[in-house]
Amino acid sequence: MSHLFESYRIRGLSLRNRFMRSATTSYWADEEGIVKDAHVRLYRSLARGGVGLIVKGHLYVADNGKAHTGMAGISSDTQIPMLRKLTDAVHEQGGRIVAQINHAGVVHQPDRAGPSEYSEGGWTAREMTVDEIEAAIQAYGDAAERAMQAGFDGVQIHGAHGYLVSQFLSRHVNRRTDRWGGSLENRMRFLMEVYDEVRGRVGNEPVLIKMNCDDFSPDGFTVDDSVKAAVAIAKKGIDLIEVSGGGRGQQEALRARARHSDPALADLAFAGHASKIRDATRPTPMALVYGFRKLDTMRKAVDMGLTDMVSMSRPFIREPDLVERLQSGQREVSCIRCDACSGSDVFGKTMLRCHLE
Ligand SMILES: Cc1cc2nc3c(=O)[nH]c(=O)nc-3n(C[C@H](O)[C@H](O)[C@H](O)COP(=O)(O)O)c2cc1C
Numbered sequence: 346m347s348h349l350f351e352s353y354r355i356r357g358l359s360l361r362n363r364f365m366r367s368a369t370t371s372y373w374a375d376e377e378g379i380v381k382d383a384h385v386r387l388y389r390s391l392a393r394g395g396v397g398l399i400v401k402g403h404l405y406v407a408d409n410g411k412a413h414t415g416m417a418g419i420s421s422d423t424q425i426p427m428l429r430k431l432t433d434a435v436h437e438q439g440g441r442i443v444a445q446i447n448h449a450g451v452v453h454q455p456d457r458a459g460p461s462e463y464s465e466g467g468w469t470a471r472e473m474t475v476d477e478i479e480a481a482i483q484a485y486g487d488a489a490e491r492a493m494q495a496g497f498d499g500v501q502i503h504g505a506h507g508y509l510v511s512q513f514l515s516r517h518v519n520r521r522t523d524r525w526g527g528s529l530e531n532r533m534r535f536l537m538e539v540y541d542e543v544r545g546r547v548g549n550e551p552v553l554i555k556m557n558c559d560d561f562s563p564d565g566f567t568v569d570d571s572v573k574a575a576v577a578i579a580k581k582g583i584d585l586i587e588v589s590g591g592g593r594g595q596q597e598a599l600r601a602r603a604r605h606s607d608p609a610l611a612d613l614a615f616a617g618h619a620s621k622i623r624d625a626t627r628p629t630p631m632a633l634v635y636g637f638r639k640l641d642t643m644r645k646a647v648d649m650g651l652t653d654m655v656s657m658s659r660p661f662i663r664e665p666d667l668v669e670r671l672q673s674g675q676r677e678v679s680c681i682r683c684d685a686c687s688g689s690d691v692f693g694k695t696m697l698r699c700h701l702e
Pocket residue numbers: 367368369370371401402403445503505506555589634635636637656657658659660686687697
């Protein structure tokens with residue numbers, strides 16, 4: 346018996362089904378990081394389409410943590426009224442939405458700063474001072490508080506994809522020799538302090554994390570590191586771990602190691618690694634992202650207990666009403682993962698839309 350379309354609870358938050366729209370950024374916010382009516386319309390249509398939980402595309406927690414042009418922010422009170430309009434639109438449609446809070450670290454332009462000096466593709470980032478690290482932790486907390494004021498149902502710490510939390514976790518990026526670097530325990534310190542700060546600000550509201558199962562870098566964050574970090578954050582009381590992958594220094598060929606041996610799960614890029622995290626962190630709720638296409642695979646992943654929630658991004662760009670469609674008999678998503686929605690020719694330039702005719 347499949348639970349896919351049945352309600353689910355994360356802490357006190359009741360969700361109408363097991364589907365999650367993974368954070369998907371757009372490039373439409375104004376220069377002050379304020380979301381526009383186009384965002385409100387998009388999020389309303391997602392909620393109307395039946396998805397259980399929406400994660401808002403990443404929001405920068407501090408002005409020096411902005412990852413790209415057009416990224417929306419949660420670094421200032423002036424951004425709250427439009428975010429409130431967006432969460433109201435979701436709630437009016439019976440949806441639930443959490444704010445993904447993020448800091449770009451070494452990716453921020455022009456002042457690139459991260460755990461330690463780091464070079465990539467022709468640019469070099471400088472090492473953050475301890476005062477800057479502490480200010481960044483405070484900024485996550487301030488952002489979480491603003492998320493509550495803006496009506497979000499919780500927050501998701503972005504701990505994946507080579508942004509600041511993931512940079513601290515990575516041996517490849519983090520070469521510090523003080524208490525913020527070196528051993529895994531030290532590399533996890535930033536995440537643990539961010540979690541404590543966020544939890545202190547939101548009290549009993551849901552706090553989620555998106556985490557890498559592997560950076561796929563020869564000297565980065567591995568699945569063994571990931572299992573240990575997931576156990577540590579689960580012990581602290583995280584309400585859901587969304588398993589993702591890929592960080593700074595990643596190599597395409599190394600991605601194969603995250604696959605599952607079961608051919609029925611072949612579409613899911615991180616299913617093998619996710620099962621290790623699952624076994625170590627049960628009963629903490631888990632979501633899995635990357636590659637869901639067929640309804641049968643979604644059912645199987647939930648029924649076998651690999652994940653509690655089916656998380657997708659690109660399919661919802663093409664079909665915001667995907668969940669209703671699947672419930673009415675559609676067997677698979679129509680997104681073909683061509684990546685035209687995120688390629689370098691559109692990244693930061695056009696509206697978030699499917700470019701497949
Ligand atoms: C246009 C676009 C924007 C994205 N923005 C974010 C983001 O803001 N935060 C994040 O954690 N992941 C982001 N992602 C990654 C997705 O959330 C997801 O992890 C990835 O696309 C794999 O899932 P899928 O196979 O269902 O698309 C983005 C992906 C795309 C295509």
